[in-house]
Amino acid sequence: MDTETLIDAWRRLLSGSGKSWVLFEHGTCVVIDEPTGELAERATETLREFGPVQVATSAGDFRVLELKNGEGWLVTGHHPDVVTFVALDEPADPSHLAVGIHGRSKRDQDGTELHVIHVEDNGPAAE
Template identity: 60%
Template sequence: MKTEILIDVWQRLLADPRKSWVLFEQGTCVVLTAPDGELAEQATEILKKFGPSHAGSSAGDFGVIDLKDVEGWVVTGHHNDVLTYVGPDEPQGRSEISVGLFGRSKRHQDGTELHVVHVEDKRGSADPA
């Protein structure tokens, strides 16, 4: 999926003006609830730890969120702030299991390759005037 499409999707999904986030190549987004220092480095450390999936452990668990405002799904994992977007044309099937396994594989790839494609730094953008 093209990076521009992924950025647009996440900008629509994470419209909160206080949420900083980092996007990785396969569509995994790390939301930084306490952004500090270099955001790409902070997100990479989180994804390095919580991105790779390991069957039979909590790292293999996933949940699927059917999106209302955007076509596709968000696949969750064992860290609340690590989310992976799955487009409507990506998985082989549209069942929750198919979508979840596909999203988990994308998260795993992002968690092992760790290639940042976009940083959305919202620090200071929501300060009262």
Template identity: 55%
Template sequence: MDVPELVETWQRIIIGDHKSWVLFANGTCVILMEPAGDLAAQATEILREYGPVHGGTPAGDFGTITLDPGPGWVVYGHHNDVLTYVAPEELSGDGEPSDLEIGLYGRGKRDQDGHELRVVHVEDRRAA
């Protein structure tokens, strides 16, 4: 999925015209509930701490949300405002993938974003 498509997907997912957020290269979005200063830097610090996966810790935990309307899923972890989008075409196999498959895939994308920390879009919704 290319960046403009990912941005459009997150604009559809995030409810509320007042929420600022930052998108990373592999589909992880950090919603900034208290945006201040440089939003990319603020989100990068959050993802640096809460993006990488460490087995046996809360950083390895995840849950999934099926998007309605779809398509796809959002995978969340140990920080409520760090979310990763998983598109149906990213998962192989026949039939509907399990929550485990979706979650592991999304967690892997979050881990990659947590290490690379490459911002591809900033949605600044702060009042002017």
């Protein structure tokens, strides 16, 4: 999925939430409730700690949420503010297990590579 499509998907998903967010290269988003300081830096710290997968620990756990708009799925992990988007055309197998493993793999890539592609600052100063 190209960068602009991914950014647009997250904008739609978080529309009206008033939350700031930072998007990483493989589709993992870190949502920031209280946007203070350098958002990309804060999100990178969070993802550095909670992105990499460690099987047989809570870092390997995931939950799959199917999007009502038919766009794909959200895959959550062990940190409530770290969520990965999986588009409908990404996994070969659309079962929740396959989607979850695919999303967890994307989170792991983002958590080890830590490449920010977009910052959406919806804090008070951004209004």
